[in-house]
Amino acid sequence: MDAGTLAQAFEALRAALAQGDLEAFFGAILPEAAILDEDLPFGGDKAAFQDHISFHGPDNWQGFGWVPRDLRFTQYAGVGSVVGYATFRGKPVDAGYRIRPMMFSQGWRKGSDGWKLLLWHQSPIVGHVTRISPA
Amino acid sequence: MDTQSLETAFRTAFAPLLAGEIGEKGATSAALLDFCHPKGTFVVDDLPYPLDKTGLADHRAFHDGGLWSKCTLAIVSLNIDVHKTTDGLSGVIHGTYNLRGKPTDAGFRQRPGHLSAMCVWDDTAKSWQALNIHFSPLFAQVLDASPS
Numbered sequence: 514m515d516a517g518t519l520a521q522a523f524e525a526l527r528a529a530l531a532q533g534d535l536e537a538f539f540g541a542i543l544p545e546a547a548i549l550d551e552d553l554p555f556g557g558d559k560a561a562f563q564d565h566i567s568f569h570g571p572d573n574w575q576g577f578g579w580v581p582r583d584l585r586f587t588q589y590a591g592v593g594s595v596v597g598y599a600t601f602r603g604k605p606v607d608a609g610y611r612i613r614p615m616m617f618s619q620g621w622r623k624g625s626d627g628w629k630l631l632l633w634h635q636s637p638i639v640g641h642v643t644r645i646s647p648a
Numbered sequence: 649m650d651t652q653s654l655e656t657a658f659r660t661a662f663a664p665l666l667a668g669e670i671g672e673k674g675a676t677s678a679a680l681l682d683f684c685h686p687k688g689t690f691v692v693d694d695l696p697y698p699l700d701k702t703g704l705a706d707h708r709a710f711h712d713g714g715l716w717s718k719c720t721l722a723i724v725s726l727n728i729d730v731h732k733t734t735d736g737l738s739g740v741i742h743g744t745y746n747l748r749g750k751p752t753d754a755g756f757r758q759r760p761g762h763l764s765a766m767c768v769w770d771d772t773a774k775s776w777q778a779l780n781i782h783f784s785p786l787f788a789q790v791l792d793a794s795p796s
Binding site for chain 1 (some may be wrong): 685687688689691692693694695696697698727729731732733734735736737738740742743744751754755757761762764766767768769770771777779780781782784785786787788789790791792793794795
């Protein structure tokens with residue numbers, strides 16, 4: 514089986530989210546994956562992430578997008594890393610609009626079922642520049 | 649290789665920070681750099697862009713160079729998972745921490761956050777290596793998290 518490349522797997526994940534294809538999106542994420550999301554102060558697993566994404570559904574958003582940029586791919590011995598910038602942006606229902614620039618790091622593993630996501634850590638850039646110095 | 653070996657590798661990499669030996673005790677981040685894969689990418693809690701290994705070494709040298717009387721990485725929670733891949737083993741580390749200490753000539757600092765690392769077992773070197781490490785301050789996870 515041609516498992517494809519790490520970049521192809523990442524692009525499929527991005528495209529699935531952009532198209533609202535949640536079956537394909539969550540299909541790329543292993544049940545035991547660790548998700549450290551940009552708007553929660555605690556980590557979760559895939560089930561918690563699915564619940565959180567459900568909250569961010571049509572009741573609360575007229576539309577939103579996750580736009581990754583400046584990606585760095587690394588892989589070794591069936592383990593993949595994707596690190597880059599991303600922007601969550603969109604229009605909440607009954608509110609103007611939102612833009613949340615951040616950095617993210619992902620971990621992927623290559624198995625007989627291809628590349629699957631094991632780790633996704635996202636953090637708003639504001640946290641990396643605010644109050645970083647004591648003087 | 650199991651989760652214990654990965655946790656040992658992680659704690660060895662951060663041993664000087666875990667022991668509060670960065671600062672007047674003169675410890676360095678050499679062990680952390682040994683843990684980092686040469687082609688890895690690293691996100692630190694106090695810069696707004698990812699670093700390669702050379703950039704991480706430069707940033708750690710800045711912090712190791714006498715700016716702290718004492719600096720400690722206090723691990724609050726740590727989760728370790730190991731998976732087989734087609735070609736070896738992957739290791740996932742994630743948890744929460746409090747980076748705390750006394751900068752030289754300033755009161756004290758606490759910066760709690762999330763941490764994660766994606767690791768690979770290097771069967772040639774017989775060691776775990778981090779392809780990425782990400783530290784992020786928690787307050788950004790709750791600051792401005794909602795539009796209303």
